[in-house]
Amino acid sequence: MMGLETEYGIAVEGCPVEGLLDAGMEIVRAYPGSHVALWDYRPESPRRDLRGFTAPMLAQDPEDARYDRPDRLRTPAEVERSDRVLANGARFYNDHGHPEYATPECRTVDDLVAHDRAGERVVLAAADAHEATTGRAVRAYRNNTDFHGATYGCHESYLTRRCVPVAALVAGLTPFLVTRQVFCGAGKAAIEEGGAARPGFQISQRADFVAVPLSVDTLYNRPLFNTRDEPHAPAAELIRLHVILGDANMSEWATGMKAGATSLALELVEQGWSPPVAPPDTVAAVKAVSREAGLGPVAALSGTGRWSAVDVQRSYLDAAGTAFGGRDDGTDRVLSEWAGVLDDLQSDPEDAFDRVDWVAKRALLLQFAEEEGLDPADPAMQSLDLAYHDLHPEHGLQMGLRQAGAVRRWVTDEAVAQALAVPPSDTRAAIRGHFVSRHAADLVSVCWSGLEVRYRGRRERIDLGRLAEADLTGWSERLARAVGLDETMTIMSQLEGR
Amino acid sequence: MHIRLEDRTPRPAPPTPQRKEEGEGPTRPDVKRPDNSDLLRRMRRVDPEAARRYRQRSGQ
Numbered sequence: 001m002m003g004l005e006t007e008y009g010i011a012v013e014g015c016p017v018e019g020l021l022d023a024g025m026e027i028v029r030a031y032p033g034s035h036v037a038l039w040d041y042r043p044e045s046p047r048r049d050l051r052g053f054t055a056p057m058l059a060q061d062p063e064d065a066r067y068d069r070p071d072r073l074r075t076p077a078e079v080e081r082s083d084r085v086l087a088n089g090a091r092f093y094n095d096h097g098h099p100e101y102a103t104p105e106c107r108t109v110d111d112l113v114a115h116d117r118a119g120e121r122v123v124l125a126a127a128d129a130h131e132a133t134t135g136r137a138v139r140a141y142r143n144n145t146d147f148h149g150a151t152y153g154c155h156e157s158y159l160t161r162r163c164v165p166v167a168a169l170v171a172g173l174t175p176f177l178v179t180r181q182v183f184c185g186a187g188k189a190a191i192e193e194g195g196a197a198r199p200g201f202q203i204s205q206r207a208d209f210v211a212v213p214l215s216v217d218t219l220y221n222r223p224l225f226n227t228r229d230e231p232h233a234p235a236a237e238l239i240r241l242h243v244i245l246g247d248a249n250m251s252e253w254a255t256g257m258k259a260g261a262t263s264l265a266l267e268l269v270e271q272g273w274s275p276p277v278a279p280p281d282t283v284a285a286v287k288a289v290s291r292e293a294g295l296g297p298v299a300a301l302s303g304t305g306r307w308s309a310v311d312v313q314r315s316y317l318d319a320a321g322t323a324f325g326g327r328d329d330g331t332d333r334v335l336s337e338w339a340g341v342l343d344d345l346q347s348d349p350e351d352a353f354d355r356v357d358w359v360a361k362r363a364l365l366l367q368f369a370e371e372e373g374l375d376p377a378d379p380a381m382q383s384l385d386l387a388y389h390d391l392h393p394e395h396g397l398q399m400g401l402r403q404a405g406a407v408r409r410w411v412t413d414e415a416v417a418q419a420l421a422v423p424p425s426d427t428r429a430a431i432r433g434h435f436v437s438r439h440a441a442d443l444v445s446v447c448w449s450g451l452e453v454r455y456r457g458r459r460e461r462i463d464l465g466r467l468a469e470a471d472l473t474g475w476s477e478r479l480a481r482a483v484g485l486d487e488t489m490t491i492m493s494q495l496e497g498r
Numbered sequence: 499m500h501i502r503l504e505d506r507t508p509r510p511a512p513p514t515p516q517r518k519e520e521g522e523g524p525t526r527p528d529v530k531r532p533d534n535s536d537l538l539r540r541m542r543r544v545d546p547e548a549a550r551r552y553r554q555r556s557g558q
Binding site (some may be wrong): 007009017020024063064067095096098100146148151152153155218219220367371379382383384386395397401404406 | 537541
């Protein structure tokens with residue numbers, strides 16, 4: 001079970017950075033699609049750490065705090081966040097000035113990619129609606145940096161067994177996460193340090209902002225692994241492994257491979273498999289792979305200088321192929337695409353132009369610089385980098401590649417359109433989506449792990465936490481046929497008692 | 499938690515955006531690198547100062 005949360009960058013005509021918290025809120029509130037605004041924050045516990053303690057407070061970025069207006073505290077958090085629960089089971093809200101789309105819980109990579117792409121359409125619809133209302137142009141960017149020291153994330157969640165020690169998860173997954181950027185890095189025409197950007201090209205947007213291997217913090221001193229202990233599922237058995245290192249990909253192939261390969265690597269580690277290499281300094285290794293493009297040996301990966309990022313990826317791929325090959329079509333697809341891209345990166349990275357964001361971006365920027373007589377170190381390269389991530393269909397560079405049919409797809413347009421309206425049928429998101437689309441007036445509150453419904457004069461709580469792993473395909477089909485709240489509640493009662 | 503009444507009203511599903519976005523999928527492009535003359539025109543329209551002006555709040 002997995003999910004993706006993507007924070008989008010926004011530019012609103014005439015809006016300074018100090019106004020972006022309000023702008024993000026207004027954009028989310030402009031979303032014209034079916035939703036309820038009843039998010040229940042009570043189950044959230046951002047300071048509780050997987051390692052068995054509760055942090056006294058979460059770190060804030062002191063540079064960013066300069067933009068807070070003195071009257072900011074007057075805006076209640078739930079108003080600022082403006083959470084929307086959508087009919088497809090997703091959550092759409094304002095996270096510190098960034099419209100953020102959290103996919104519903106997905107069991108397959110195909111569903112995850114379709115719902116993540118549906119999130120782009122939700123953001124665009126909200127931006128368009130806000131622009132139409134205010135007359136101020138809005139641009140939305142699916143990237144991770146503003147080139148002035150601010151970053152925003154694309155976070156992954158994977159439901160994981162709590163019996164696997166955190167130390168084993170970290171040791172088993174770190175070499176994979178450090179090196180997967182060779183195929184899922186979004187590319188960046190800058191090296192960012194100390195809040196300033198200097199010319200250069202690296203394969204990851206996010207690597208410059210990683211400060212520690214693991215931490216409960218997300219706004220400052222960011223980790224690879226966010227250790228917030230918030231499973232949204234039975235806590236005695238499960239954790240939600242929260243990876244916040246990744247880039248927001250424009251390439252849907254890269255999004256699919258990021259989630260698919262990470263899921264398989266996680267399964268390997270859950271089964272006790274250990275990688276053959278351990279970076280002596282995780283943070284240094286992340287940055288080294290990103291800045292050295294990771295295609296030759298990278299000393300920081302092992303301390304020996306014998307391993308390239310592709311070599312490390314192959315060790316995971318080989319183990320996953322042995323353990324899981326032939327299991328099902330979805331797994332085989334990930335294994336096949338994984339092998340193909342590693343072969344291409346090793347022989348000629350340009351062969352991965354149609355799949356890997358950093359390869360496409362670098363090629364476009366270099367070609368443009370050559371044709372226009374620009375120095376590749378010209379600051380205009382960062383504007384072109386930004387344009388690569390622009391979701392506007394007439395201005396975005398990667399959108400242009402999509403329109404030209406020059407990028408490899410993971411899902412069909414029909415699957416994306418369906419994901420915009422319908423939750424995955426086999427996860428608890430189907431129940432959440434059913435209530436939003438059919439019984440919104442009866443809902444009292446919604447969160448990842450449950451719902452409250454007003455029924456026959458009482459508040460009934462529906463526990464979705466215990467259904468975190470359940471395959472609800474048959475139940476969602478029954479819900480789809482249900483007529484009225486009585487029948488829905490009868491089905492929910494039967495599901496609870498099964 | 500205070501709930502605004504207008505927020506509790508079910509909204510009609512949005513029309514699927516009819517923007518010209520992309521072709522059929524899933525697909526595997528036939529060519530290693532596309533003819534990107536249109537894209538280069540798009541790149542020439544990019545304001546070279548856009549990144550200098552682009553400022554964001556720090557997110558997660």
